[in-house]
Amino acid sequence: MKRILLTFLLALVTAAPAQTSFEAMDPDGLFAAARTLAFGGQRAPARVLLRIALAKAPEYADVRILLARTYAWDGMHDSARAEFRTVLYREQDNRDALHGAIDNETWAGEPQKAVALCDRALQFYPKDIDFLLKKARLHFDRQQDREAAAALNRIARLDRTNAAAAELRQAMALQSSLFTAGAEMTNESYSRIYSPMRYASLSLGRRTPYGAVIVRVNGAYRFGSGGMQAEVDWYPGLGAGMYGYLNYGYSGSPLFPMHRIGAEFFAMLPASFEASAGVRVLDFEPGSSATMYTAAVGYYYGSFWGSLRGYLTPWEHPDGSNELSPSYSATVRWYQEGPDDFFSFRAQGGFSPDLRRIQSGAGMTGTELFLLGSQSLTLGWQSLVTDRLLLSVTADAARQELSSLPDEYVTVVSLTAGFKVRF
Structure with missing residues (x-):
């Protein structure tokens, strides 16, 4: 016609x-x-x-x-x-x-x-x-x-x-800028029992037509011993408004999981919403592993971004029964000049998905991981101070259950500082 x-x-x-x-x-x-x-x-x-x-x-x-x-x-x-x-x-x-x-x-x-x-x-x-x-x-x-x-x-x-x-x-x-190199250091202080613990990481990322790839080496000094972990992240583009996250890490130290595997799918939704869903698999000593399922929803409002994320982990109780262990967090970012410049606040409850806090001096297992209660508050700042230099500082206060003393808690205060350089 x-x-x-x-x-x-x-x-x-x-x-x-x-x-x-x-x-x-x-x-x-x-x-x-x-x-x-x-x-x-x-x-x-x-x-x-x-x-x-x-x-x-x-x-x-x-x-x-x-x-x-x-x-x-x-x-x-x-x-x-x-x-x-x-x-x-x-x-x-x-x-x-x-x-x-x-x-x-x-x-x-x-x-x-x-x-x-x-x-x-x-x-x-x-x-x-x-x-x-x-x-x-x-x-x-x-x-x-x-x-x-x-x-x-x-x-x-x-x-x-x-x-x-x-x-x-x-x-x-x-x-x-095809490459990004970065370093980060964390110092953790405990209110009792434990001496301060330190962590460091070095990373190198490269943007490719298939998505960003990041190689990272993590180090930890805890309980009088040190350990290393190697990781690689990949963020493949999956079409307009969609991308993925794939992660693999390996360590021969009891201070880290032997194998760490992660996968997540992210999608931008109408009305300024975004959502994601994925899985994390942690393999500890032989015969001990855990699988965490995670999902999140985020929303942009003007200069603010808010996100709710949950973790759900099935595990077997020593008496043979099956249980689910939950964790949840709420995050708010207040953006300044651009997407790399913001202040952040996060509140977390449930078990701790932060692997640094759930092990004893003898290492950690999948069973004890998700029995430990944790609540934390985190404040952060990040800024692109020049065209190529990005600085970040994070302060965190947590109430963490002890793996060696059930129902006993310590206060953990940590400070993290890092930088990234684009070239």
Whole structure:
């Protein structure tokens, strides 16, 4: 039906006697017919009707904007520029004209003029994500990463789930910084029984077309002995708004699980929600292992992100009965300039999913892991202090049940500091 209508309109426009009938139409009818022709690829005939409409209604902005767009689509950028200027002279804040003018200058190879028009548009519409995206892309195409990041940060404050902004940010990261190296140190102090315990990690990450890959070496000094663990993380992209998490770790020390395996699926949902579900498998001494199932839901609201996460672990009681051990946490982040800059708060209850706190000097087993109660509060800060240097500090206070003394608790205070460098 649409093709028949297009053919009929085209025949009318190109037939000389029909010009008179079109001139008898009102501007709205001419505009509707011209739209059908223009979006059907018949832009020259569409311009005939648009000029007739403008002769009847010179200030009909939508007609002139469509005329300008047909010029731009056909590479007639000077003609398009003149028509857009006419509209913007009368209506400085005409959103459609501003969008069209930016596109025309972009296609004409005039990025400076396009950026200037973006800035002009953002004076009227400071929260318009489409204008911000166009500005970010223009700067990205000119390898002006700082300016592009500033525009993307403004988008992040308005809509952290925007898929187009996330794709552009990932493209920037791939282009500018393939590698990330980092180090982190933690000191834990106990209110009684135990001496301070220390942890450290070194990591190297690389962004690839298949997702980020991170290799990490963890070290621990506890109970008068030290141990090491090697880990690798992979975050594969799984399509628009979806990605995965895969983890494997190995250690020959009783201070860590012998094998650690993790997998999780993440998805961005409508209305600024996100959700994930996954599993963690911990293999300790021979014949002892545990499986933790986890799920989380997150929500973005302005500069804030909140998340609720739960862990559920089936285990066998010494008397042979089967039980489920739960853990839950709530996290809030308050974002500042961009996605790498935030303050965070976390509250946790149930058993402790933090493996550093659930073992004795003799090591740990899957059975004792999920019998230990724990409650904790955590405050954190992270900031991208330069284009390539990221700093973080975390303070944590926990009430932890002792593996060696059931129903006895200690207070654990830990401080973690770390940095990452992109190159």
